Amino acid sequence: MAVFSNSRWRAAAIVHRMDILLTGATGKVGSRLARRLAKAGHAVRAMVRDTNRAGGLAGPGIVLVEGDLMRPGTLDTAVRGVDAVVHCAAFFRGATPGQAHAINHQGTRHLAEAARKAGVGRFVFTSTGLVYGPNGGAVASEDDACAPVDAYPLSKLAAERMLLAIEGLDVRILRLPFVYGDGDPHIGEVVPLMRAFPPAQRMSIAHHADVAQAVSRLLAAPAPAHRIYNVTDDEAPDLAALFAAVGQPPPDGSDPERARAFAAVLDGRRLCDDLGFRPLYPRLADAVAAGQA
Numbered sequence: 359m360a361v362f363s364n365s366r367w368r369a370a371a372i373v374h375r376m377d378i379l380l381t382g383a384t385g386k387v388g389s390r391l392a393r394r395l396a397k398a399g400h401a402v403r404a405m406v407r408d409t410n411r412a413g414g415l416a417g418p419g420i421v422l423v424e425g426d427l428m429r430p431g432t433l434d435t436a437v438r439g440v441d442a443v444v445h446c447a448a449f450f451r452g453a454t455p456g457q458a459h460a461i462n463h464q465g466t467r468h469l470a471e472a473a474r475k476a477g478v479g480r481f482v483f484t485s486t487g488l489v490y491g492p493n494g495g496a497v498a499s500e501d502d503a504c505a506p507v508d509a510y511p512l513s514k515l516a517a518e519r520m521l522l523a524i525e526g527l528d529v530r531i532l533r534l535p536f537v538y539g540d541g542d543p544h545i546g547e548v549v550p551l552m553r554a555f556p557p558a559q560r561m562s563i564a565h566h567a568d569v570a571q572a573v574s575r576l577l578a579a580p581a582p583a584h585r586i587y588n589v590t591d592d593e594a595p596d597l598a599a600l601f602a603a604v605g606q607p608p609p610d611g612s613d614p615e616r617a618r619a620f621a622a623v624l625d626g627r628r629l630c631d632d633l634g635f636r637p638l639y640p641r642l643a644d645a646v647a648a649g650q651a
Contacts, residue, residue, distance in 0.1 A: 376577060377401045379437055379478075381427070381469065382446030383420075384412055387484065387569060390540050391446065394570040396420045405436050405447075427465030433472035442480040442577055443473050448514070455509040462513035467520055474527040480583075481521070482576050484569075485533045487562055487588060489515040492618040495560060499625040500533070500586040507619050518586070528583040530576040535562035535590045535624050537569055539639065539650050546604045554613035555620070557598040562590040562624040565639040565650065575633040587633075590626040592640040603642055603651050 378395060382388035383404035396402045396419030405425040406412040416422050425436035427447060437443060449461040466483065473481050488511035490498040506512050521529045538544050564572075572589040598608035629635040645651040 375399050375401065376441040377403065377439060378577070379403045379405055379423070379440045379443045379473075380446065381405045381425075381444070382448060382484075383415055385446060385448075386542050386544060387534070387537055387566065388446040389415065390542070390566045391444070391570050391573060392420050393417070394567070395444075395574070398574060403436070403440060427461060427468055430468040430472065433469055434476065437469075437472045437476045437478055440476075440478055442482065443469065443478055444482045444484070444573055444577070445469055446484045448484075448510075450510055453509055453513075455512070458509040458513035459516070462510070463516045463520065466517040470521055470524055470527060470529075474524060478527070480528045480530065480577060482573055483517065483521055483529065483531045484573075485514045485518050485531050485586075486511050487533045487535045487590075487622060487624045488620070489518070489533065490622040490624075493622050494618075495621045495623060497625045498588070498622045500588055500628055522584055530579075530583065531586040532569075532572055532576060533586065533588045533624065534569060535564050535588075537564055537566060538642075539645050540566040542566060545600060545651070546606075549601060549604065549606050552597060552617070552620075553609050554611070555597055555609045555617035556611040556614050557601075557608035558596050559617055559621060560594040560596050560623055561600065561620060562588075562594045562622070562626075563600070563642060564589050564591055565637070565645055567638045567650075568635075571638060572629060572635055575629070575635055579633050582632075585632075587629040588624040588626050589629055589635070590624040591637050591642070592626075593642070594623045595642045599642060603646055 383392045402420045403423050407426050409422040423436050425432045489504045489506050491505035639645040
């Protein structure tokens with residue numbers, strides 16, 4: 359299967375230059391997204407809690423601005439004058455239910471309210487495919503019922519529903535799968551966590567380049583607002599293949615019950631049909647062959 363060029367993506371996905379506030383810019387997804395948005399010609403305002411500790415993020419097309427999701431008074435300046443907000447900040451692994459709710463739900467509410475008051479044109483929220491919950495490995499589409507079991511997806515689903523209920527704010531939601539590539543050690547990091555999962559269990563994935571492409575398409579699309587999209591590669595590899603990509607033996611399958619929470623496979627057709635998305639790396643094997651896994 360063909361791997362599309364970055365120039366083809368930029369030509370298709372970018373309509374005009376935007377001033378964008380990006381949260382989570384020091385994280386795995388946000389840091390790579392910031393660089394790609396800036397390279398595509400956007401002016402990126404990366405929100406961090408302490409600019410003195412994030413100086414390495416600044417660069418051509420990227421400026422730092424201080425803001426804290428849990429201090430609403432700091433957000434008005436951060437959102438002032440931007441065309442769009444891309445909200446990637448989240449408390450993920452290791453979060454207690456209270457921490458996940460505070461950052462991922464209440465913090466998102468604070469940011470959305472500031473954006474609405476400032477008249478921001480678009481608000482892109484990166485959520486997670488884990489909101490579907492255990493479904494036995496069935497393919498999950500955006501209109502399917504959600505029944506997450508862990509604190510992180512529970513808080514993300516609550517944030518989604520809150521955002522979609524806000525009037526006067528153009529919200530677009532992107533549900534991410536497992537994200538990899540671009541020098542991110544993510545695959546290697548989850549090997550110990552998934553060592554007991556069934557080796558044949560499939561998992562949706564997306565390369566960082568394709569997450570950036572999807573975000574750019576949501577930013578560029580004139581409509582529709584208040585719509586949810588899954589983003590995923592064309593092929594959901596099994597865990598044995600995922601482990602093999604970093605030279606690890608397959609998982610041993612000793613704890614299939616814990617693995618159930620990660621068993622959903624995402625249906626990415628809506629993003630393709632509505633917005634013309636095509637993965638730059640359709641399969642994990644394509645990224646491995648290109649040295650980009």
